[in-house]
Structure formats: C-alpha cells, structure tokens
Amino acid sequence: MEHPENSEQYKGLKVNKGISGVPTVNPYLKRRLQRREYTAPEFVGGILQGNITILSQAVTLVESSRPEHQQLAQEIIEKCLPYAGKSVRIGITGVPGAGKSTSIDAFGMYLISKGRKLAVLAIDPSSERSKGSILGDKTRMEELAREKNAFIRPSPSAGSLGGVARKTRETIVLCEAAGFDAVFVETVGVGQSETAVHSMVDFFLLIQLAGTGDELQGIKRGIMEMADGIIINKADGDNVEKARLAASQFRSALHLFPPADSGWTPKVLTYSGYYKLGIREIWDMVDEYVAFTRQNGYFSGRRNEQSKYWMYESINEILRNNFYNNPAVISMLKKAEQQVLNNEISSFVAAKHVTDSAAGLL
C-alpha cells in the first residue's frame, strides 16, 4: 500500500516542512497536539506523513501503561500495520566500551548520506526512566541527534523484558509507517535482551574489540552464534594489525560453527567508528545479506515466524503475569522453593501443588 499522503481522511494534518527541515503543523493542530487530543486517524495521518512530533507522541502512548493510552496506541498500530514492514531491521549489540554509540552515529550518518531514513531504538530492560535510560540516548549520538532523517528513541523504561520488547516491536511498526526504511535496535550484550532483539530483527550485528580475553568477558555465551556479522571496532592507527588478527581468529572460529538456518555465512569485518573507516563495507554486507535471504525466501519466512513468535510470547507472558502476580501464588511459591531446596519434594510435585492450589484462587 502506498502512503496516502493526499487522501481526504488525512488532509487536516498536512504538515509543512520549515526551513530547518523540522516539520511544522498548523496552529490549530499545534494546540490540539499540545493537549494531546488527537484521534487515532489523526495520529495515523501524522505518522504516515512522517511527522516526527506526532510519531514521538504515538510512541509515548505505546509506552504508557494507562489503559486509555494503550487502547488508543493499539488502534494506531493496527491502522499503521498495512504500511509497516518495509525497513531493514538491524540488531546491534556489544559490551559497554565497545563503542556502540560512536558506531551507530557513524553507521547512521552513512545511511542518511545514501538517502535512507533511520530510526534508532533500544532494548534495555534494566534501565529506569528516573535514572535516565542509557541505551539510545540522543546525547551520545552527536551527529545523528541533529539529523532530521533520524529518529532516536531511548529504551522504554523498566519493566519485564517481554513488556519492553513488545513496546520496541510496536515502535518499529510506527517508525516504518512513518517512512523510516532502516531501523536499528540497540542492546547490551550482557543479559537476556539479545534473544528478544534477535527475534525482532532481520540482521544481527555484534560489535567486538581486538584482543583476546578481557574485552570479551562481558558478552554473554551464545551471542556469538546469533550474529550474522561480527565487526571489530577501533581498527585504526596502531590497532589495525591487532584488529585484523582478531578478525581472522573470529573467522576461523565461525568456521567451526554450524551454518545458520538462513544459509548465510556470517562475515567478520574490521572498522573504525571514530574515524569512519570501513563503514561502507559493513553496509555492503548487510545489503548482500538482505539480497541473499530475500532470494532464498528466508527473509519473509523469518518475518512471519517472528510475528507468530511474538504472538505466542505475548500470550505466555499474559498467562505468567496473571499467575505470578497473584499474592497467594507469591507466598505459595516462596514456601515451595524452600521445600524443593530442602529436598522435601520434587520440583514437579512442588509445581503441581502450587498450580492446583492456585486453580481455586485465580
């Protein structure tokens, strides 16, 4: 479906791009915007026209836990879905210190120079709004933050990983409907969040540093095998040889891994985020991957699998929440855990006791 920029329904929200490139809206709409009184079709109209302010407000609704916000958010998402799905979604992970922000800044500016529109999202279930989110923080991406074709949004505030992941996944839909054709989802390689990110992107990029040992300590086991590309940062100056050596070590290691379902052999490249060296090669790799997996049908097959995966993930999370948030269950679990650790009852009998007792209460 094409963006219905000229359709009757959305005319009221027609935006004019000001001289700075920042979209402006007419004064009447601006007032309503400030009072956040948009209807779902108005939100959708603004999003489809690429209005960043309206997109931001819609994302805020997605992230809100208030029921009336949630209802409106779901209406907007549903109307945006037919226009979504056209971006390439890229997961980016790496331990703190690997240079993720500098790299994303460099990658993003390169894509924008090629005429692309980029959304940078993040998943960090540990972040709390009050303490300030770390991931996706605009101030760390100096160049991108000033770019009209970039939309940077920090990680949704603390909550269960499932909740945070859902919000990010729905934000992708809104960003795509707003015309962003590249989406980065950033995460730190230390927790459970990589699996969540891996399950919502097309390509998974692991940023590493040269050197064996210390630098790798933070990356969680299993993440290397998820990567479609491993890129060694800080390949500049005296560090070039070290980075090349590390790349060849990673390449040998990857040879020992079984091939991925995609049929793609992960590539290892060196680059410098700071000096912007080797950036083009990274995007050539991503383009090559997309072409390769589109041709063998993996790309769309995986997207469908991901949609189903998230439906079942959401169901399971709802079932778990209903159960584990029940105060009676919480106190039963505490007792059951202790009995299991004392070898008084088996794990299964404990589970059966708790679920049987809870059945009468829920």
Next chain:
Amino acid sequence: MEHPENSEQYKGLKVNKGISGVPTVNPYLKRRLQRREYTAPEFVGGILQGNITILSQAVTLVESSRPEHQQLAQEIIEKCLPYAGKSVRIGITGVPGAGKSTSIDAFGMYLISKGRKLAVLAIDPSSERSKGSILGDKTRMEELAREKNAFIRPSPSAGSLGGVARKTRETIVLCEAAGFDAVFVETVGVGQSETAVHSMVDFFLLIQLAGTGDELQGIKRGIMEMADGIIINKADGDNVEKARLAASQFRSALHLFPPADSGWTPKVLTYSGYYKLGIREIWDMVDEYVAFTRQNGYFSGRRNEQSKYWMYESINEILRNNFYNNPAVISMLKKAEQQVLNNEISSFVAAKHVTDSAAGLL
C-alpha cells in the same frame, strides 16, 4: 543420609545377589512384583537396596501417564529424594554418526572398572515407543548391556520436551537413590533437548569428529558454547593427526568465547571410542571439573538453581498445557495467527484477544 539397608521398614525386600550378580528377591515378593502390587515403601526399600528390577518398575511408573501410577511414582520419588543427589551427572551430545553409543560403552566400562555404578538415560522427545526408542537403546551398548553395575534406560516415549525431561529428571533421582554414582544423560545435538539436558547435569560433554564442515552441520547453533568439554572421536590410525588438528582449532575457537559462570575453561581432548584410547583422560577432566566447581561453590549452587529452574519450568508447562489444550483456544489461535500474518492485527493485540476470550472459557 545413609542407605538404610538394615532398617526394619525395608527388611521384607532384602535381596540376595545371585552368582551371576543379578539381584534376586524372595519368591513371595517375586509374585507381588509380577503383579506389580508394591506399596511405595516397598518400592523405596527395593530401590535403596539397589534392586534393578524394582528400580525399572518404578521408572515405568514415573513414565506412565495413568493418574494412579503418577501418584505412586511421586510418593516413591519423594521418599527417595533424601538419598539422591550423590552422583555426578553428565550430559552427552553429538550428532548421529559421531559415535555416541560406542563412546558411552567405552566410558561406561571404564567407570565400572573403577568401581563406579552407572545409569545411562536419554532424552529424545521425538522418539515414540511404538517405533522403538533410538536413544539409550541397550543393544547399541554391547558391553554395558551385560554389566550388572550399569542401568540403561531408553528415552521416555514421545511427549512434550517438558514432559520427557521431567521423567528423565525424576529417573535420575531414583537411580541415585539406588546407588548409581554416575549418570549419563544422552541426547542428539539437533533439537531443543540439549538445553533441557544441560539444565539437569553437572557436566556437558560434546562429541565431535575431526574435519571441518559436513560433520558439524547437524549440531545446533549454541550447543558448542554450552559444552564443558569437547571430545574429538575417532582419533585412531590415519585419523590421529586430523583429530589433533581439529582439537587445536576448537581450542582456539573456545578462547574467543567468554568464560562460563563456573569459572571453568572448557577442555578439548581427542580419543577413540572404538579402540578405547584416551578414555582415562576424559574422566580425569570430568573429575577435575567436579573438584574445581565443588571448591568454588558452583557445583552445589548450580544444583539448587536447577531444582528451582525445573519447578518454574513445570509450573509454566502446566499453565501452558491448561491453556493451549483447550479446544476453544485452539480454534481462536488458528484465526489469530492468520490475522497476524495478514498484518490485520499486531501480535500483541492478537494475544490479548485470545487470552481475554479464553478467560471466560477456562
């Protein structure tokens, strides 16, 4: 707690080991055994005395889906729990063709020569009793099958992975109570079952073959990073050099992995299951691991974590079964999946619809 072989309660089941080493029971008990009329304390008595026939029957109860069998089984397990936990539990995986059976035969005979008692269990959720279980098949372990100090039990019949895993985990408890101080849990490295096995053992052993490429194709991604030891089979004759080369490649690759939570650095060894070369070194490695992790507290800490893990896994499986086995839910899910794939509703809204509608039905 010591085995209460001489306690009053269990006297009725006193077994005599015949000249062949196969335990015999008195004629009265034999009749009851044939009619399977044991009470839970009688089962427990037989198990604690190491009576293999009674152990086998108890395992059959564990595997049975009949409610009265399940109730008896859980009573037996509960009474065996205080005597369990004293074995070293070893997960063994490798693709078909890697030589798992020959290797387990060789490993087992070595352990038995050292005075150990060995139980060989298996997890293969795809196996069906009617088609004949593949894993843990006695006929494939020629030497062990004739050994009185070995208890070989094929994978529980088909069912959900959670169900099969629970049965195997409970069988471990019974085997340990029966005095088996080494437990192998065998699996094939191609499915989801490795994670289940990894979550019930102390040491995870991956059998590989020399050569890059084809032989590795079957192993699932992520399994290599679970391994505490990688052992390269068929290091004999002309193949020795190739195996050594493969070992050194694996060693370099493992250097790039982050360290495991145990603090243990996985080792890579070569051996020949068929010619029984390098077997002692493999068990020296396992012993070293056990000593190392017992000292740093990881061994018992992990056992506790595993018990809790399986309690929560069991709860989640019960919750999922209650939900997904409901016919109304099944038909709702079918429709919801299609709507999600058609981009009509988001994965989350679909999940919410289904759970909301189901709430009134369950």
